[in-house]
Amino acid sequence: MEPFNRFYLWGLNTKYRMGLYFAAAVSFKGLVNALLGLWTVDTLILLEMLLACFAFACLETAIFPHGKNLLAEKKRVVLWAVLANVIFLGCGWMLRWFPGIPLWGALVLVLFLESSLGGMWYALWLKEKRDTAALNQGLRRFQEGA
Amino acid sequence: MKITVEHMDLPENEVILRCPALDEEMLGVLSLLRSGLQRLCVWDDSRRTTLLTPDEVVYCETVDDRIFVYTGQAMYQTALGLGELESRYSGLGFFRAGKSAVVNLHHIRSLVSQGAGRIEATLVTGEKMMVSRRYAPALRERLGL
Numbered sequence: 001m002e003p004f005n006r007f008y009l010w011g012l013n014t015k016y017r018m019g020l021y022f023a024a025a026v027s028f029k030g031l032v033n034a035l036l037g038l039w040t041v042d043t044l045i046l047l048e049m050l051l052a053c054f055a056f057a058c059l060e061t062a063i064f065p066h067g068k069n070l071l072a073e074k075k076r077v078v079l080w081a082v083l084a085n086v087i088f089l090g091c092g093w094m095l096r097w098f099p100g101i102p103l104w105g106a107l108v109l110v111l112f113l114e115s116s117l118g119g120m121w122y123a124l125w126l127k128e129k130r131d132t133a134a135l136n137q138g139l140r141r142f143q144e145g146a
Numbered sequence: 147m148k149i150t151v152e153h154m155d156l157p158e159n160e161v162i163l164r165c166p167a168l169d170e171e172m173l174g175v176l177s178l179l180r181s182g183l184q185r186l187c188v189w190d191d192s193r194r195t196t197l198l199t200p201d202e203v204v205y206c207e208t209v210d211d212r213i214f215v216y217t218g219q220a221m222y223q224t225a226l227g228l229g230e231l232e233s234r235y236s237g238l239g240f241f242r243a244g245k246s247a248v249v250n251l252h253h254i255r256s257l258v259s260q261g262a263g264r265i266e267a268t269l270v271t272g273e274k275m276m277v278s279r280r281y282a283p284a285l286r287e288r289l290g291l
Contacts, residue, residue: 064261124261131259138289139257142239 017057025049045097052091059083188215188222200238205249243277
């Protein structure tokens with residue numbers, strides 16, 4: 001029972017990550033399609049995106065088993081960023097997720113992915129920096145109050 | 147001062163001080179009793195026992211079912227468990243940082259928020275200690291956050 005429970009909890013965690021990435025991918029695909037004058041999204045592409053997001057979420061859980069820490073573990077962060085590029089750019093190119101997109105559009109997509117990864121790193125950095133400041137302030141208060 | 151020791155069936159040892167007023171003599175007795183209650187009995191490698199004030203303790207950890215007490219300069223062992231250390235000296239800054247460690251909050255130099263809800267504490271000795279996800283919320287509460 002214990003291995004099953006562990007697997008189930010792992011699935012629960014992975015599912016949230018997959019859902020987050022899938023929502024971003026679908027929104028972005030919808031936006032690109034709208035810019036190209038298309039008002040539908042191919043079901044097969046949606047399923048491919050879902051699988052790609054699941055694969056990335058699984059790998060992310062393996063890289064950061066105790067939760068994402070994009071500040072302390074630099075090697076893992078590099079691996080995570082490389083995998084994000086390989087999976088999303090690789091799938092987008094090989095499975096033709098964005099057919100009919102011009103070269104400049106493809107470059108914008110790559111830039112968007114890189115800035116999204118950078119944005120995630122920055123958000124976590126900012127959160128941890130502020131949390132660290134609050135913790136040390138609380139610690140000083142505790143030590144002076146004694 | 148008259149000293150009487152009575153032997154009787156009680157759930158725990160009890161000291162009652164009787165006096166018309168708390169004069170210097172009685173205050174001395176009181177402070178001795180209180181410091182005696184707060185002092186931590188430890189022993190070193192050569193089995194020499196020492197009474198440490200909780201303020202001297204930087205952190206305590208359990209290794210192979212033995213509890214080690216670290217001050218800035220030395221390492222001792224104690225018979226008290228981590229749970230007892232935490233509950234007995236909680237008011238003096240002792241905090242359970244993990245399953246196998248209790249740290250004195252007064253001897254933490256700085257804290258760093260880590261991913262996944264963990265907190266890294268740098269002690270005054272320069273050593274680093276991780277406050278696990280399980281105990282980090284209690285630390286935040288203790289620090290008034």
